[in-house]
Each structure stands twice: as C-alpha cells, then as structure tokens.
Amino acid sequence: MxxxxxxxxxxxxxxxxxxxxxxxxxxxxxxxxxxxxxxxxxxxxxxxxxxxxxxxxxxxxxxxxxxxxxxxxxxxxxxxxxxxxxxxxxxxxxxxxxxxxxxxxxxxxxxxxxxxxxxxxxxxxxxxxxxxxxxxxxxxxxxxxxxxxxxxxxxxxxxxxxxxxxxxxxxxxxxxxxxxxxxxxxxxxxxxxxxxxxxxxxxxxxxxxxxxxxxxxxxxxxxxxxxxxxxxxxxxxxxxxxxxxxxxxxxxxxxxxxxxMDFTQKWLQDTANALLNGDWEGGASSAGASAPIPSMLHPLVVHNHAYLHLLKWDHTFCPFPETLLMDQRRFQEMQWEVEELAVVAAVLLIVYNNAGAAISGLPQLMERLKGTMRVLLAEMHSPSFSVDEAFATIAEQMCEEVRGSLAQHGFSPFSADRQAVLRGQICALKLLDNSIRKLIDSRIQTYLLGFLESSQRGSPTALPGGLAPVQKELEEVAIKFSRLVNYNKLVFAPHYQRILQDVLREGGHLALGPALAGERDS
Incomplete structure (x- = not known):
C-alpha cells in the first residue's frame, strides 16, 4: 500500500x-x-x-x-x-x-x-x-x-x-x-x-x-x-x-x-421426514431417484439433503434456518441461477431433439442460443418479469437461429410444422410441472448433491445427461454451493450433530457412521 x-x-x-x-x-x-x-x-x-x-x-x-x-x-x-x-x-x-x-x-x-x-x-x-x-x-x-x-x-x-x-x-x-x-x-x-x-x-x-x-x-x-x-x-x-x-x-x-435454533431444527426435521417418507422434492439422492425408501439414515446424508432443499426454499413464507441467516441472500441467488440454468438446459434439449443431428456439430450455435436465453431470462425472478412473453420470445428466437443455421450450412429447411412443434414445446416449459423441466431440474439436483458428497470424499462427480450445454455454469454454482455448505458445517457442526442425532434416534432411524465435518474439532 x-x-x-x-x-x-x-x-x-x-x-x-x-x-x-x-x-x-x-x-x-x-x-x-x-x-x-x-x-x-x-x-x-x-x-x-x-x-x-x-x-x-x-x-x-x-x-x-x-x-x-x-x-x-x-x-x-x-x-x-x-x-x-x-x-x-x-x-x-x-x-x-x-x-x-x-x-x-x-x-x-x-x-x-x-x-x-x-x-x-x-x-x-x-x-x-x-x-x-x-x-x-x-x-x-x-x-x-x-x-x-x-x-x-x-x-x-x-x-x-x-x-x-x-x-x-x-x-x-x-x-x-x-x-x-x-x-x-x-x-x-x-x-x-x-x-x-x-x-x-x-x-x-x-x-x-x-x-x-x-x-x-x-x-x-x-x-x-x-x-x-x-x-x-x-x-x-x-x-x-x-x-x-x-x-x-x-x-x-x-x-x-x-x-x-427452532427454525434450524425444523429445517433438519422436515428433511429427515421427507427422506424417510419417500417424498423428497426433486427426487435427488445419493443412490439415485429410484432408490428405495430408507429405514435408517446417517446424519450426514440428511444434512446434505437439507442444504440441497435450501435451493428450493420459499423465501416469502418459510422462515430461514437461523444458522444460515447471514447467507440467505447467497443461497437465494444460487437458487435463482439454478432455476435459470434448468430452463436453459431444457430449452436446448428440446431444440436439439427437434432439429436433429444437423446442428449438433455447431458449437458456436450452442453458445449463441445459450447467450440469447440468458439475456432473456436475466430478470426471471423480478416482479415485472412476464413469463408468457419471455418464453414466446425465446421460442421465436430459437426457431430463427435454427432456421438460419440450417440454411447457412446447406441442410434441409426447417419446415413450418417443425417450427410450430418447437415453439409449442418451448412455451410449455413456462409451467413448473412440465415433464422436461422437472427432469432437467431433478438431474441438476442430483448433480449438486453428488458434487457436495464428492467434495467430502475427494472423488469426481459424473454429469447427468442433458446438462452438458450448461456444464461450465453448473460447475461454478456447485463450487460456490459446496464452499458455502462446508464452511457452514465447520461452524455449526456441534449443533447440527446434536439435532440430527436426536431427530433420527427418536424415530429409531439413526445409522451410525462418521461425525459431521467439524464435529471432531469442536
């Protein structure tokens, strides 16, 4: 200085x-x-x-x-x-x-x-x-x-x-x-x-x-x-x-x-109940979406899923866990970014399924489509955002880009019927319960959970299908998410370990295993 x-x-x-x-x-x-x-x-x-x-x-x-x-x-x-x-x-x-x-x-x-x-x-x-x-x-x-x-x-x-x-x-x-x-x-x-x-x-x-x-x-x-x-x-x-x-x-x-710590306890209790009852939101689990309902749970498994649930949080009506209040804004911003990436990946999956193999070898097109969508979805979580208008614009832009690329590289024209189908499928993504959007979202949840667990084991995480177009952006979110989660675990491990053991022991679902990160140092 x-x-x-x-x-x-x-x-x-x-x-x-x-x-x-x-x-x-x-x-x-x-x-x-x-x-x-x-x-x-x-x-x-x-x-x-x-x-x-x-x-x-x-x-x-x-x-x-x-x-x-x-x-x-x-x-x-x-x-x-x-x-x-x-x-x-x-x-x-x-x-x-x-x-x-x-x-x-x-x-x-x-x-x-x-x-x-x-x-x-x-x-x-x-x-x-x-x-x-x-x-x-x-x-x-x-x-x-x-x-x-x-x-x-x-x-x-x-x-x-x-x-x-x-x-x-x-x-x-x-x-x-x-x-x-x-x-x-x-x-x-x-x-x-x-x-x-x-x-x-x-x-x-x-x-x-x-x-x-x-x-x-x-x-x-x-x-x-x-x-x-x-x-x-x-x-x-x-x-x-x-x-x-x-x-x-x-x-x-x-x-x-x-x-x-009442809301922290409720956050962990609700997560354990969801896992034990088989109604975990998003279907993500370390064993895969089709894994059987467990009868025993280790605190670390519940804890990782609890953090994943923060990326689905209703910040308007659900009180945030007290231990995470200083990071609520960070978790909310990551939640918004994950939701945006899910839409982008879903749109690209639809585009490439409709356009066929002709455009699969055009990496510049992929980046252009992705950049266009991210601009149009930048205000996705603002009150003034018009869902109908945004998805209609995205559908029109995707058709225009695909039509132009096919013509430029000498492929068969993108017919009006195929364009209509593409527009309809993209506009349908505005619904949260759209099957393609839910599939992509579930795969993102699985990837983030796997990344969190792999950071604890030191092993790489496999990228689920359909997420390759947003791999770079998703990795950036996963790194921020993992860093924030692991730091929080270090700080509050004694409290989390006690709450989770009490919750699981009370229902007879406590599986023995290693302590939470940071618990051994407390």
Missing amino acids: SKENPNKSPSWEDGRGDPDKARNSAESPEPLDQSLRKRIRQNTPSPHRGSTPQSSPPKFVSVEELMETAKGVTNMALAHEIVLNGGFRVTPSQPLEGSLEKRVKDIVHKAFWDCLEAQLAEDPPSYDHAIRLLGEIKETLLSFLLPGHGRLRQRIEEALDLPLIQQQAENRALDMGKVAAFVIETMGQLCAPSRDQDIHKLRDITAIIPLFKAILSVMDKMKIDMANFAVSSIRPHLMQQSVEYERKKFQEFLDKQPNS
Missing part, C-alpha cells in the same frame, strides 16, 4: 487488522455496517412469521446484554462477509441526490469553504479555519502510517506543527502553498499506485481553496483504499480464526436467546 515500505503489513496494534477499526478508518464503511445490520434484521425470523415450531421457555435478559449481543452478531456478520466474499470491497457513501442528508451536507460544506475563503481574503488574512483544516489533514496523514513509518511520522509532526503554524500566521509568515506542497508530496508517498494520477493533478492546481478541496477529495479516496487494503490483509487471518469466532459469537447469542 505504501510506497515507502510496500512489504510492510498492517498490524493489529495500529487498528488496520481489526475489522471494526478498518471499517471506521473511513467515512464510507458506515453504510456497509448498516446494510449488514439491516440484512440481519430482515432475515431474523419473527414469532409471527409462518408456523412457529415449539419454542424453549423465554429467558429474560437486560437491554444492555441484548445490545452487546447485537454488536457481536454484527461484527460476526462483517467477518463472515469478508471471509466468504472474495470480492468484498468498502465503497464510499453517497447521499441520495435531493435527499435531506445531501442538502445538509452541501450546505455545511459550502459554509465552511466560504468562511475559509473570506478569512484568507482579509487584510491581514485570518487563519483560524485554515489551521483547523490543517489539523484534520495532519490526523488523516498520520492515520495512513504503518508502525515502520517512524521517520515519515516525525516529518509530518514537524512540518504540520500546529503551534508553530499558528505563530507563523500571527507573524504573517505562513505560506499555505508551501504547506500544501508538503501535504501533496506526503500523500504521493502513501497513496496506492492507482492514485498517482490524482496526485499529479493536485500539483497543477494553484488556487488555495480549490487545491485544498481537491486534497480532501483525494484523501477520502485514500481512506477507502486503506480500508480495502486492511480487509485484504486480514482475510487470511480471519480464514484461520473465523470458524471458532463465529461459533463462539453464535453460542453467546444462543445463551441469551435459547429458542434461536
């Missing part, structure tokens, strides 16, 4: 290794923290949502304890986000245009700069506002320093010695241009390489007020850079410690709210 010592890592002592201090090192991370709090509030199940399972007796705690617990959960959410989201970035806060916050901010800033300009225009100039501004700039520069920046710290302290600057101002010896030049030089030493152009532009500004406005603007960008540098630096350390940290924080929350 720093050009003076690029290999120096931030330490926990100066606050750059602490996610809370990294978050507070710039003005912008505040909305991030608010968004995480909002996500937790939105996803936390209310006793009035859905059918609430039997709760443990309420335990009364003080407001102070609840506030402390809420803070711990927020910190846990931030650490969780940093660990699982490789693209996690702190971004600047921008008030909405026309909002009260934006108007107040603009008024306050304008008042400050107008006052500063008026003071500097006096004869003799008044430097009260200017010295306060230099004090803020000094503190910001010092906040960018790492422990190894001893000499640079000393230079900043000497060059921006506020009592000395005050004396120079009283004796009319203060040169604001010289002070600004030192500030710009120091910023150039501390900024990321991506800010070099911004620093260069500062040197071209000669008017004092515009210059200091620009200096503060670039400093705000440097704060964001520093916060993101801190995030990337602490990620490896968080990866090592986050499992124990999240487990500890959740246990603290559970101690104060004993009924905080």
Whole structure:
C-alpha cells in the first residue's frame, strides 16, 4: 500500500487488522455496517412469521446484554462477509441526490469553504479555519502510517506543527502553498499506485481553496483504499480464526436467546421426514431417484439433503434456518441461477431433439442460443418479469437461429410444422410441472448433491445427461454451493450433530457412521 515500505503489513496494534477499526478508518464503511445490520434484521425470523415450531421457555435478559449481543452478531456478520466474499470491497457513501442528508451536507460544506475563503481574503488574512483544516489533514496523514513509518511520522509532526503554524500566521509568515506542497508530496508517498494520477493533478492546481478541496477529495479516496487494503490483509487471518469466532459469537447469542435454533431444527426435521417418507422434492439422492425408501439414515446424508432443499426454499413464507441467516441472500441467488440454468438446459434439449443431428456439430450455435436465453431470462425472478412473453420470445428466437443455421450450412429447411412443434414445446416449459423441466431440474439436483458428497470424499462427480450445454455454469454454482455448505458445517457442526442425532434416534432411524465435518474439532 505504501510506497515507502510496500512489504510492510498492517498490524493489529495500529487498528488496520481489526475489522471494526478498518471499517471506521473511513467515512464510507458506515453504510456497509448498516446494510449488514439491516440484512440481519430482515432475515431474523419473527414469532409471527409462518408456523412457529415449539419454542424453549423465554429467558429474560437486560437491554444492555441484548445490545452487546447485537454488536457481536454484527461484527460476526462483517467477518463472515469478508471471509466468504472474495470480492468484498468498502465503497464510499453517497447521499441520495435531493435527499435531506445531501442538502445538509452541501450546505455545511459550502459554509465552511466560504468562511475559509473570506478569512484568507482579509487584510491581514485570518487563519483560524485554515489551521483547523490543517489539523484534520495532519490526523488523516498520520492515520495512513504503518508502525515502520517512524521517520515519515516525525516529518509530518514537524512540518504540520500546529503551534508553530499558528505563530507563523500571527507573524504573517505562513505560506499555505508551501504547506500544501508538503501535504501533496506526503500523500504521493502513501497513496496506492492507482492514485498517482490524482496526485499529479493536485500539483497543477494553484488556487488555495480549490487545491485544498481537491486534497480532501483525494484523501477520502485514500481512506477507502486503506480500508480495502486492511480487509485484504486480514482475510487470511480471519480464514484461520473465523470458524471458532463465529461459533463462539453464535453460542453467546444462543445463551441469551435459547429458542434461536427452532427454525434450524425444523429445517433438519422436515428433511429427515421427507427422506424417510419417500417424498423428497426433486427426487435427488445419493443412490439415485429410484432408490428405495430408507429405514435408517446417517446424519450426514440428511444434512446434505437439507442444504440441497435450501435451493428450493420459499423465501416469502418459510422462515430461514437461523444458522444460515447471514447467507440467505447467497443461497437465494444460487437458487435463482439454478432455476435459470434448468430452463436453459431444457430449452436446448428440446431444440436439439427437434432439429436433429444437423446442428449438433455447431458449437458456436450452442453458445449463441445459450447467450440469447440468458439475456432473456436475466430478470426471471423480478416482479415485472412476464413469463408468457419471455418464453414466446425465446421460442421465436430459437426457431430463427435454427432456421438460419440450417440454411447457412446447406441442410434441409426447417419446415413450418417443425417450427410450430418447437415453439409449442418451448412455451410449455413456462409451467413448473412440465415433464422436461422437472427432469432437467431433478438431474441438476442430483448433480449438486453428488458434487457436495464428492467434495467430502475427494472423488469426481459424473454429469447427468442433458446438462452438458450448461456444464461450465453448473460447475461454478456447485463450487460456490459446496464452499458455502462446508464452511457452514465447520461452524455449526456441534449443533447440527446434536439435532440430527436426536431427530433420527427418536424415530429409531439413526445409522451410525462418521461425525459431521467439524464435529471432531469442536
């Protein structure tokens, strides 16, 4: 980050290794923290949502304890986000245009700069506002320093010695241009390489007020850079410690709210019941869709199927398991992507069955058809999405592409009757109970379950028939899904193991076997 010592890592002592201090090192991370709090509030199940399972007796705690617990959960959410989201970035806060916050901010800033300009225009100039501004700039520069920046710290302290600057101002010896030049030089030493152009532009500004406005603007960008540098630096350390940290924080929350795993227990109980009753949604199982109804189940089998069920979740009416609330959005986005890929694969299966072998050797056509559909299905889960219109458009586009490709390569024309059949079969896919759509969906579920199990065994997963056109996209989803599931298992394995053993033992269906991942380390 720093050009003076690029290999120096931030330490926990100066606050750059602490996610809370990294978050507070710039003005912008505040909305991030608010968004995480909002996500937790939105996803936390209310006793009035859905059918609430039997709760443990309420335990009364003080407001102070609840506030402390809420803070711990927020910190846990931030650490969780940093660990699982490789693209996690702190971004600047921008008030909405026309909002009260934006108007107040603009008024306050304008008042400050107008006052500063008026003071500097006096004869003799008044430097009260200017010295306060230099004090803020000094503190910001010092906040960018790492422990190894001893000499640079000393230079900043000497060059921006506020009592000395005050004396120079009283004796009319203060040169604001010289002070600004030192500030710009120091910023150039501390900024990321991506800010070099911004620093260069500062040197071209000669008017004092515009210059200091620009200096503060670039400093705000440097704060964001520093916060993101801190995030990337602490990620490896968080990866090592986050499992124990999240487990500890959740246990603290559970101690104060004993009924905080009711929906998690219901999620696992419902999955076990579905497997034992043979009414598992999608028909996916490690033994295949036609496997006999089991009389004994191992907790790991139930657990894997439970995660697969999250990709079929009704997020509107069914409370999400408490242990997974921080990842509900991730699971929902994967669910949407899986549903989109199922439609794409089903359409392509129909197209290639109707068009025959003539187009099977045209890989560019396959990619073009797939790309067209993904564009048309991009808003598939938005309220404004028109199912009838989208599938009619897809059907027309597929006919057009196939007709053009057959003509281009000298094959027999794609007759009007065959086009009508193709349109009808594609439009029928808009129904969730369409047999082809259900078949493809079941195969995707089987593949994802197999991928999850193979990641635990270390063996490859076979791709079911009909999924080859979306193999790459499906593998990407499977990797994200497996990574998220395995991390969650590590964190909450003791709780899951206890719940699953109780559920299966109670009905006499517990099969002995290895513990869940992470249980042995708890």
